[in-house]
Amino acid sequence: MTKSRLEDKLALVVLGRSGSGKGTQARFLLARLKKRGVFHMETGRFLRAALERDNPTTRMARLNIMKKGGIFPTWFAAFTWLKELIEGGHADEHLVFDGAARRMFEAKLLDDVMAWHKRPLPLCIYIDVSRREAMRRLLARGRSDDNKEAVKNRLDYFPREVMPVIRYYSSRGRMIRVDGSPAPEEVFAQINAALAEKLGTGWPQRA
Numbered sequence: 001m002t003k004s005r006l007e008d009k010l011a012l013v014v015l016g017r018s019g020s021g022k023g024t025q026a027r028f029l030l031a032r033l034k035k036r037g038v039f040h041m042e043t044g045r046f047l048r049a050a051l052e053r054d055n056p057t058t059r060m061a062r063l064n065i066m067k068k069g070g071i072f073p074t075w076f077a078a079f080t081w082l083k084e085l086i087e088g089g090h091a092d093e094h095l096v097f098d099g100a101a102r103r104m105f106e107a108k109l110l111d112d113v114m115a116w117h118k119r120p121l122p123l124c125i126y127i128d129v130s131r132r133e134a135m136r137r138l139l140a141r142g143r144s145d146d147n148k149e150a151v152k153n154r155l156d157y158f159p160r161e162v163m164p165v166i167r168y169y170s171s172r173g174r175m176i177r178v179d180g181s182p183a184p185e186e187v188f189a190q191i192n193a194a195l196a197e198k199l200g201t202g203w204p205q206r207a
Helices: 003-007 022-036 043-050 056-066 074-086 104-116 131-141 148-171 184-202
Strands: 011-016 038-042 094-098 123-128 175-179
Touching: 011 022, 011 104, 011 148, 022 038, 022 094, 022 123, 022 184, 038 043, 038 074, 043 074, 043 094, 074 104, 104 148, 123 148, 123 184, 131 148, 148 175, 175 184
Parallel strands: 011 094, 011 123, 038 094, 123 175
Antiparallel strands: none
């Protein structure tokens, strides 16, 4: 692992309301960066895997968070991606964060971790959809944790917790906003064009 290699590695933070299509766009980004070496920091998957264990912490999380559509404590969410860096050894790859960072503490922690590794600071991709559209999509997909109360709770915390993070990235010139209402391929076309403009040759125009 060399300093120059780390200095070339991107950290892309995909944010948006639940139902905005974050996971779909993250997969497009992963496909585009595949040849350059990329790892998917899929926080939701990491958290679900952690909850498969049975201990006091996971029992409290299942009862108070998953069933009610609450947000995991910052330390819990951050643990999952820190574990992938420290134990998984993914710090020398491009990183696509899907579902993190969703609170200010986590965003600043992620900045600190990337700076410590001498990597560029994260760039945020904000997929903007209305609350009404997000609600429609979530209820239509019929997942077990997408009951009306859980969906409402997840959508309620977005302006309170996640929007300050988006403003944080924006104020530092590290935020790209795209309209998340068109078809997924059209949304990615917006992302691709914005990244090409911002990163130049640092962004692959084709997979």
